[in-house]
Structure formats: structure tokens, C-alpha cells
Amino acid sequence: MSLTGIVRPYGDTTGDGRVQLSFTLPVPFGDETERARAEGAALQLAAKMGLDPAMVVHAKGMGPDFTFFIVYGRVSHVVDLSTVTVAEREFAVLPAAEVNLRIRSVLGRKLVVVGACIGTDAHTVGIDAILNVKGHAGEKGLEYYREIRVVNMGSQVGVVDLVARAEAEHADAVLVSQVVTQRDAHLSNTREMAEAFRRELGPERPLLVAGGPRFDPASARDLGVDKIFGRGTTPREVASYLVHALASAGNTA
């Protein structure tokens, strides 16, 4: 990452700044006047995006109200590599095969995950999106991972039942989902769950992970869990976190 300096997009010559883009405008592409206006509109957008000069190489009407454009142009912006920042993640998001491989090498057996919606929450959409084979956002759920064994307890699971099941299944990790936030139920339920695990299992407790759209991802320590996932989390992120956490904890989890 020691690259510095100024660069421009590369078409076929260093520094030519040539790029392509395609977009749709809600303008008609019917008679000659409309077509001219549509292309002018596309060029105006391209100019505002920093393309100068720009050329509409393709325009096509889609139905009576829309036009699709492909535009090539020379972009006037430059990239300063010295100011590019890379967000550091605490763990790398891995492909499923790599997750499976790491579980085999770290644990030497299947990783056991027990999932549930706790309290009175009956919204299983979140936990199911993470656990079901069907998955979420084009990613298969944890059930799809050959080296993960999933026990999905469903909704309205009591904390006592969850602890007992996690112990019986020798769970490496417990995932709870909380959607309902009335009177901060998601926070009190999560604290109650974390305390129960600490009380019953002490240092032998599994990794505790909570997820839901209204959690603050920074509140894990405050709630007594190991990790909080917020809105838009995908199964692969959860799987990657689990192998990361279990590997870095050695076998103490």
C-alpha cells in the first residue's frame, strides 16, 4: 500500500481518462426532436459527472417514457492514491469453502450454532435469513455450510430453554435475533440472555451473538454479548465472524 501519486482512468493510452457508463433517463425517444433532446440531456448529465468531452454512442427508447444511453468520455477528475483510505475490518469476509476449511483446521469437527428469537418476539425473518439454506441477498444461510451444524429453535424461545439446548448441543455459538423494540425489549432480552449464560455456564459459555435492525453494533460489551450485527448483515459475514472469533479465542469459547 505504498502507492502514491496521481492517476487517471486508462482507456488505451496513459492519462487519457477514458471511461464508459450507462444509464436511463425518464425522457421519451420518439421523433427527431425528442431524440435530440434526449441525447442532449444525456450529455448534460455526463458533463456534470465530469466527462468532457463525452459522446453518446448508443441511445434507445424503452417504452414511451424512457431512454437508455451508453456514453464514453474523458473524465476530468483525477485520483490521488495517497489519500485513498482502506477501512480495516476486525475480520475478513471469507467464501463458504474457506469458512469450512478453517472450521476443520481450527475445531477438527463441525461448528455448532444454536439460533432463536428470544422473548415474545415472533419475527423470525432475520434469524431465518441467516440460518436457512435459502439465505439472504444471494448468499446461502449457515445451514448450507458443510462444517456448520445449525439448530434453529424458532421464535418465542425462553432463555432457560435456550441455555439448556445450547448446553445439550455443545453449541460453539448462540445466535439470537430481536426485531421488536417496544420499551427496548431487544436490549433487556439480550442482557437477560447473556446473564443467564454467564450464570449457568460461566467461562464454558458459547460465543453469544445478537442481531436485529435496531441494535447499535457498538453495544456488544454493554449488553454482555460478544458481537452485535445490525441491518443488512449477510450469512457469510456471520460465518466469517464465527470462525474468526473461535480461532482467536483458541478453545476457550
Add this chain to the structure above:
Amino acid sequence: MTGKLDLDPVIVNQARELARLAGQPVTELARTHTTVSVERAVLRLAGLDGADSDGMPWVNRLTDAIRESVGLEHGVALPAWDAMLAGGYPDLGTLAVDAAAGLVKFRLPAGDDGDAARQAAGRSVKRGISLIDARRAERDRMIAATSSPPMPWIYLIVATGDIYEDIPQAQAAAREGADVIAVIRSTGQSLLDYVPEGATREGYAGTYATQENFRLMRAALDDVSRELGRYIRLTNYASGLCMPEIAALAGLERLDMMLNDCMYGIIFRDINPVRTFIDQRFSRQVHARAGIVINTGEDNYLTTADAVDAAHTVVVSQLLNEYFGREAGLAMGQLGLGHAFEINPEVPDSFLLELAHAQLIRELFPDAPLKYMPPTKHMTGNVFAGYLLDAFFNLAGLMTDQSILLIGMMTEGIHTPFLSDRDLALENVRYVRRAAGQLGASFRPEPDGFVARRARQVLAEAVDLLAAIGSQGLLTAIAEGTFGVTKRPADGGRGLDGVVRRAQAYFNPAAEMLEPAGGSGGLSGSSPRASAAGATR
């Protein structure tokens, strides 16, 4: 059609026989059990709709009240209509309100009272079945007044979450060339044990399947069908915990095709296997009556497993879907068996392998309106490569005479399609059809060449797997993870608490009217079979 692959008819027959043997015990289970959703479907056919102030449908309220009082072993019809007659209720709606408030005392009537309740229930349910028949005739009239497009039908998806946004998108897609519009459901609807009510404007990655949404979209597509002189078919999903009810609503609102797989909910949604098979049988009986083409979900297997290694599991699932579908009364022209173009493009000869698989399925099911699904798993975000792969998919579909082509989007896996993605996708299929639409007639794989050998190999593997299932039973095979990567035991998953063994005197007027005469694959004499959603090849 004459075969191009020289398949051995003895092996083909053996495959079908093994599928029948594997499926039969499950059918027996479906004949001897009912579910809360089957019973709610009976009430829906009898005209009970609407929901209470919490949005819980009255069919759920009434079914729950009856279950708590006298159980569901005898079905809802007998106690419900007995209570109507005894309490002088004008309709099911007023009975449901009182029942939910705990004001109705249900019983299992005997003698004359029992006969009276059965007759009244039969009359009410018959009205629903007659409405489904009328909808089917209406479809035939619409097709006669417009036209049925030639196959392959171009199948496009809309999924905004808002039915009032879906409607103009669907109409635009039809004008751009779509023959079939599928409205994707909101994430997680399959796990709801009730069907939401009314027109809905909020859904996640899809729009709720409700009776009102069905009605609104069908009316909008009728308008555009008349405008274009081409009948635009409407598709939704009879799957998940409310499969039987959604099938009934589809029949009542003249949907044309329904996603309806025998094992999808079990494998991918962890719905209890027993619940699924019972619900599936009833829903398919409704679809058979309504002239609805079902679409099965074998493409999903190839998204979780390798498309070369698991090719035979697709064939096995298709044979099971065929057995269950025919047993429930569906005609071959109503079996939109699914498969997909999902082989890794890095694999040498991947296109030849795809041709072999697609041609094999075409020849195994010559009269089925096969539904061919585009690549999703190997769409990488390189939209240019994806566009090329979609063209090869379109070419394979045309060369092997597939019936329904779900049109691939080059932005698959990136976002829900832009207007321009859909337009480019249609341009792609139009070009391939124009350039190579007749290629199938000239496509003759060498009798012992790569394609024919591969097809025979997949068939042989399918027969082996069916034989292995046969000796242990389908439920055991599912429990042991034979399909997909997960194990689904018969006593696990969602919805098992909604399964009830039928008593000797179980009464379900809808099931009696829908039961195919003469058993397996038979034709029910009372319903017009000839024009299943116009699906003739």
C-alpha cells in the same frame, strides 16, 4: 417427438416406477392426515375472507376456535356448518366473529344434524369450486379473444414490494415482450402461518401474496392482454405454510401458473416434511381443477450443489414431482418441471453438458411445459460476461425446445433489475430467437457422442438414487440429507403442530369434490381438462 438421445425406454419406465414406489407411502400419509392450512382453504373456498383488527384472517380465527373446542380430526366443515345452522348465523363471517370471541359452542353433530351440516357445507364449498371453474372458462375466453403466444414463453419477474408499483412495471414488461409475469413474494412470507389481507404496499424484496393483490394484478394484466392481443399469464407462489390456501386464492382470482414444489419448503425453508406433503397434495388438486400450470423448483438444488455432480438429483426430483402431480390430478400439460443453467462456465464443455441435461429432461417429459432457469450462481458482477452467459442460456433453451424461459438479468445478484437490465435481457433473447430459433430442428447429437453419453449417464445416476430412496423411504431419505445439503427429519421443522390425523368420519367437502376419479394420474370427470392454462406444446 422422436428422441435424439436414444434413451432406453426400459430404463425410463424403471425410473418412473421407482418414483411411484418412493412417493406412494407419502401419498398415503396425505390421504390420512389434514392440516390447519387445508382446513382454512376449505373455509376460503366457502367464501370466508377478511381479517380481524389485528390483521389475523377470520379463517385462522375460526379454525383455531374449532380446533380448541372439538379438534380438527373431523375437519372444520362439520362443526362449522353445524354451528351455523344451530345458531342461525347468516354466514361464516358472523360465525367467525362470535367464535373468536368464545361465544360459539362447537360439537360433532350426529344423525340428521350431521347430514344437514354436511349438506350445507357441501353447498357452500361447491360455490367456490364453481367459481374456480368459471375462472378457468374465463381464461379460455380471454385466450380466444386475444391469443396464446408461441413457446417458449418469456417469463419476467417484478418485485417492488408495492402492488401499485408492481402493476405499471408488469404492464411495461408485457409491452416489452414478456409472456408471463411473476410477482416475487416478500421475504419470509412462506413462514407465515396465515395469508395477509388486502392490497399491500410494503414488502421486503417482494410483494405479499394476498387475494386482493392477486385480483389487482390479474385485472391489470387483462387490460394489457387486450391492448397487445396476447394473453399475459400471471404467476405467484403456492409454497410455504399456507400452500393450500394460496392455491385456492389463485384459483379464485385466475392466476395462471404457481410455483409449487414437492420438497422446496422442506429443504430450503425447514418446513416440516409431513406438513409439506399433505399441503402439497391438496394444493395440487386445486391447481388441477383451476387449470393452473405448476412450476417446480429443481433449479434451487443447483444453487446449493454443483450443477454437474447434482444433475441427477434434478431428474429425481422431477420424477417425484411428476408422480405427486399426476397422482393429485394434474395433466402433463400442467407440469412445469423446473431446471437450470447453472454449470460453472470455467468447466470445459460446460455448454455441451447443459445441452445434455436440458435435452434429457425434454425427452423424459415430452408433454410437460418445462421451465428453464437462467444462470445465477456464476453471475459474478461482471455484467458483460453475464450478458454473454445469458445468451448461451437462451441458445440452450431454444436448441432443446424448452417451454418457459425465465429471462436472465446481467445484473443478477447485484440489485433488483433496472428497467434497462430488463430491456437488454429481452433484446438478448429476441436476438437469439431470431438468429437460431430453428436450430433445435437441426440439432442432432451424435448417438454415441459426448452429449448423448452424458444424458444417459445422468439418467442412470437418477435411477440409482431413486432405487436407494425406494429401499429406505422418501421421508428417511430427506431426513438423511439426500436432497440439498441439510437433513430434515420427519418430526422436525416448522408447522408440524398444524398436522392432524384424520378420524374415520373426517369430512372435507372440497377434498371430495377435488379427488381425482380413478386414482393415480386419473382425470376427474367433472372438470374440463383439455386446456390447462392453454399449455399446449
